[in-house]
Amino acid sequence: MATFDEDDATREYTTFFQFGGWKQSKRKQEYVKLAKELLKERGLTGYQGDRDDMGVPLGQRFIEPYYISGTETMCEAEDLHQINNAAMQQLGDDIKRTAIAGLDMAHKMLEVRIGATVTPETINRYLEVANHTIVGGAVAQEHMPEINPAMTKDASVKLMSGNDELLDHIDEQYIIDIDKEYPEKQAEDLKEGIGKRLFQATRIPTIAVRISDAGIVHRWAANQTTLAFITAYALGGGAVLADFSLTSKHMQYVLLGTPSWPRRGRGPGEPVGVPYGYVGDFCQADAVNEGDPVSYCVESMALSIYYYLHMWVNSYVLGGIGGVNAGAVIYTNNVLEEETNYIADWIKDRYGGFAMAKPSFDVIRDVTHEMTFHLMEEYNRYPLLLEHHWGGAQRVVMLSTLAGLSSGLATGHSLAGMIGYNYAQAYLMKEAWGRGSFGGQDSIDHLNLAFAASMIPDEGLVPEFKSPNFSSDSTNAITVATSASAIVSAHAARGDAWCLSPVVKVAFADSKLPFNFKYPRREIARGTQQEFMPEGDRDPIKPGR
Amino acid sequence: MIYPGTDRVAERRRTILDKDTKLKRLREVSDDDLVVLLGHRNPGEQYRSVHPPLDELKEIEDPIRDLIEPTPGAQSGDKIRYIQFTDSVHHSPITPVFRGRMYHTRYRGVDTICYSGRELMEARERDLEKYAKELIETEVFDTARTAIRGITVHGSAMRLDEDGLMFDARQRYRYDRANNTVLYTKNQMAIPINRPIPIGAPGEEKDLIANSIIYGISTVGYRDAEELWEVTGKLMEENVKGGLNPELSEK
Numbered sequence A: 001m002a003t004f005d006e007d008d009a010t011r012e013y014t015t016f017f018q019f020g021g022w023k024q025s026k027r028k029q030e031y032v033k034l035a036k037e038l039l040k041e042r043g044l045t046g047y048q049g050d051r052d053d054m055g056v057p058l059g060q061r062f063i064e065p066y067y068i069s070g071t072e073t074m075c076e077a078e079d080l081h082q083i084n085n086a087a088m089q090q091l092g093d094d095i096k097r098t099a100i101a102g103l104d105m106a107h108k109m110l111e112v113r114i115g116a117t118v119t120p121e122t123i124n125r126y127l128e129v130a131n132h133t134i135v136g137g138a139v140a141q142e143h144m145p146e147i148n149p150a151m152t153k154d155a156s157v158k159l160m161s162g163n164d165e166l167l168d169h170i171d172e173q174y175i176i177d178i179d180k181e182y183p184e185k186q187a188e189d190l191k192e193g194i195g196k197r198l199f200q201a202t203r204i205p206t207i208a209v210r211i212s213d214a215g216i217v218h219r220w221a222a223n224q225t226t227l228a229f230i231t232a233y234a235l236g237g238g239a240v241l242a243d244f245s246l247t248s249k250h251m252q253y254v255l256l257g258t259p260s261w262p263r264r265g266r267g268p269g270e271p272v273g274v275p276y277g278y279v280g281d282f283c284q285a286d287a288v289n290e291g292d293p294v295s296y297c298v299e300s301m302a303l304s305i306y307y308y309l310h311m312w313v314n315s316y317v318l319g320g321i322g323g324v325n326a327g328a329v330i331y332t333n334n335v336l337e338e339e340t341n342y343i344a345d346w347i348k349d350r351y352g353g354f355a356m357a358k359p360s361f362d363v364i365r366d367v368t369h370e371m372t373f374h375l376m377e378e379y380n381r382y383p384l385l386l387e388h389h390w391g392g393a394q395r396v397v398m399l400s401t402l403a404g405l406s407s408g409l410a411t412g413h414s415l416a417g418m419i420g421y422n423y424a425q426a427y428l429m430k431e432a433w434g435r436g437s438f439g440g441q442d443s444i445d446h447l448n449l450a451f452a453a454s455m456i457p458d459e460g461l462v463p464e465f466k467s468p469n470f471s472s473d474s475t476n477a478i479t480v481a482t483s484a485s486a487i488v489s490a491h492a493a494r495g496d497a498w499c500l501s502p503v504v505k506v507a508f509a510d511s512k513l514p515f516n517f518k519y520p521r522r523e524i525a526r527g528t529q530q531e532f533m534p535e536g537d538r539d540p541i542k543p544g545r
Numbered sequence B: 001m002i003y004p005g006t007d008r009v010a011e012r013r014r015t016i017l018d019k020d021t022k023l024k025r026l027r028e029v030s031d032d033d034l035v036v037l038l039g040h041r042n043p044g045e046q047y048r049s050v051h052p053p054l055d056e057l058k059e060i061e062d063p064i065r066d067l068i069e070p071t072p073g074a075q076s077g078d079k080i081r082y083i084q085f086t087d088s089v090h091h092s093p094i095t096p097v098f099r100g101r102m103y104h105t106r107y108r109g110v111d112t113i114c115y116s117g118r119e120l121m122e123a124r125e126r127d128l129e130k131y132a133k134e135l136i137e138t139e140v141f142d143t144a145r146t147a148i149r150g151i152t153v154h155g156s157a158m159r160l161d162e163d164g165l166m167f168d169a170r171q172r173y174r175y176d177r178a179n180n181t182v183l184y185t186k187n188q189m190a191i192p193i194n195r196p197i198p199i200g201a202p203g204e205e206k207d208l209i210a211n212s213i214i215y216g217i218s219t220v221g222y223r224d225a226e227e228l229w230e231v232t233g234k235l236m237e238e239n240v241k242g243g244l245n246p247e248l249s250e251k
Helices: A026-042 A086-096 A104-114 A120-133 A184-194 A206-211 A215-232 A239-251 A277-282 A293-318 A324-331 A335-351 A361-381 A383-388 A392-411 A414-433 A441-450 A477-482 A485-494 A502-507 A520-528 B008-017 B031-038 B063-067 B072-076 B096-106 B125-137 B205-210 B226-244
Strands: A098-102 A156-161 A198-203 B080-087 B111-114 B118-124 B146-148 B173-176 B181-186 B192-198
Touching: A086 A098, A086 A206, A086 A293, A086 A520, A098 A104, A098 A215, A098 A239, A098 A502, A104 A239, A120 A156, A120 A215, A156 A184, A156 A502, A184 A502, A198 A215, A198 A502, A206 A215, A215 A239, A277 A293, A277 A485, A277 A502, A293 A324, A293 A335, A293 A392, A293 A477, A293 A485, A293 A520, A324 A335, A324 A392, A324 A477, A335 A361, A335 A392, A361 A383, A361 A392, A361 A414, A361 B226, A392 A414, A392 A441, A392 A477, A392 A485, A414 A441, A414 A477, A414 A485, A414 B096, A414 B226, A441 A477, A441 B226, B008 B096, B031 B125, B031 B192, B072 B118, B072 B125, B080 B096, B080 B125, B096 B111, B096 B118, B118 B125
Parallel strands: none
Antiparallel strands: A098 A198, A156 A198, B080 B118, B080 B146, B111 B118, B173 B181, B181 B192
8 A cells, every 4th residue: 555655554543633734735735826826817716725614624634645557657636536637538528429330221222222333442432521521521512611620630430340351442541450459369259240241430529529418429420421421422312312311320320328318318328328338348458458357357447437437427417526536446556456366366266267157146146255255354454445445435336346347257147247246235245344335325236136137128138238327326326337347357258359349349449549448547547647638629719829 | 133143243233223122321421412412402492393293283184193103303393403423444333234224123203324434313303312312322332433423424444543533534522531531522513612522431442342243354254154144145146036037036
């Protein structure tokens, strides 16, 4: 526990009230100074973290810095808030602004209904036009106001397919090259999974989702790429064009996330409706950690936390200061790594390897008990670790994530992982310690055990398809944060090339994306140091440029 | 009272939850001191009410009224007030989950919610004062490991301070070495009070561990609570099966 600057993590007693209050934090000092300048500028009081009478006096105990696991980065807690971390924002934006659509039906329509010929040359022409229209270029009417290309420079339209013969004839700037992005076996499996089908991964500009939300993505992508078809294939006419537009815009559209129910009020593609199975597909750490399921699992869990906890719970559900600490335990100070490595070794000894245990309630009990008891014993041995994970939400997210990972790794079965995940929350921590998490948290865990194998709407689904979009789950920071642990671990244990969709997997392999999904923690660490360059800023249209 | 297990932690849990077992009184807090600590009214001040006494109200007919006698606070129309306790992980005599369960078995007319370090109790004011007095004066309260906190409740998982007290960022209390007692200088909402209130000496570590209801390395090991995990494991399995198809559940 180097972050505490203490050499004995087993010590049970310490001292408080002597660390210098808020001044022990460089960030808080910066904020206080900045706020005083802002007061003069705004003529309105704002942040006053130096005031002892604004609630609890800050910094009564040691303000612990955070080490981002898997990197060499230390930062302050403030750097992990999604508003303060540009990388975290870009992660959310890059997922939101992704529109995936199949091209095969559109091509068939062109050939059969319209009589056009689709060749590699025409596809290249289409892609050239599409990459003009997607950034806001006009193609049909001369007096259409166009968009400043510097505002939309991160938009793109690229192809994905397992059809190497076709892709050999496509301009490589327009391809997400599976062979280049993945190890050989994974690339083969992904190409087989996608088959000869042709998909396009469209990224609308980040600025578009920052001034609206993910609901715009399907429309923006559909309108602009259809305009590109019209231009590339010289399409005209009424009914024919209407039929074609419907086909190209909607018929093979891959909806990343379902809209929320009305009271929550979110459109398609927002984190609430994105299935947990896609977490393992967004995360590309398996492409750079071949044969190392543990590394892939812990990177995926970090991504899951950024996406569902920071982006959904902290931003959409809570707002404001949110609950950064609860999620930070998953990607800081190496705790998740060490514990996952422990249970991985235990599973290998016990069952002879990953995905070797036939899923059963006995196996779920066996693995979940071992993982949970081991971690709780660690908390007992090291009071400093307990102090580091000072809130129940922090401990329960750690326990349940590890329970999900361990049951998934042992069985290779996502439902087994999901049952273990909820079992640890609903019963094990609560009965061992007599403590819950945050208020009302544990009712959902009990519900989710009963819903585990249900396919009734509002209750359950195959775990890969579950998401926070269940009314009982949506506000539960713990349930939504890392339920994906059950799925990622199961597929990693089986050596699968993807979790839910090979197309989604490949779409996020694009190394030109601002956020590199191969290294989620490294990217967030860059964000903490303000070294990550996001897209979607308004610099090109701001004064002084 | 039913709770699985034959070890001392399970036995202790059964004792606490059993409403017929009288909690051992360890200290005395005067009525006035209690009122000051709660901070809802001044000593001697009348209870505030939200409705006239039930005797003076003409209520709609409801068979439940014939079955359940109103608590004194409800009978008088008292406002609903709260007390909240934070329990250290380092062997506070009770924990939030078991507080919640105990509140339901021992007290009437209460509402409660369980967190990781704290448990809120809401009740009509005179009922609340009666319950709070028992909760502070008896064996379910240790003056160093249990705290009365309406706000800024964290600290339950921190290491203990040099005097063995649970951390409180609002410093509502301090240890009085000369008199071996814990002194509250602020009420549960951390508002300073006009005189310190002594609530007694912290318990001995060995006694706290001996009476702990928390499983773990220093009490009864997690893995040794076999009967408990047999029960939870069965509940898990039956929950999953029952949710899929009630016919699959064991009758």
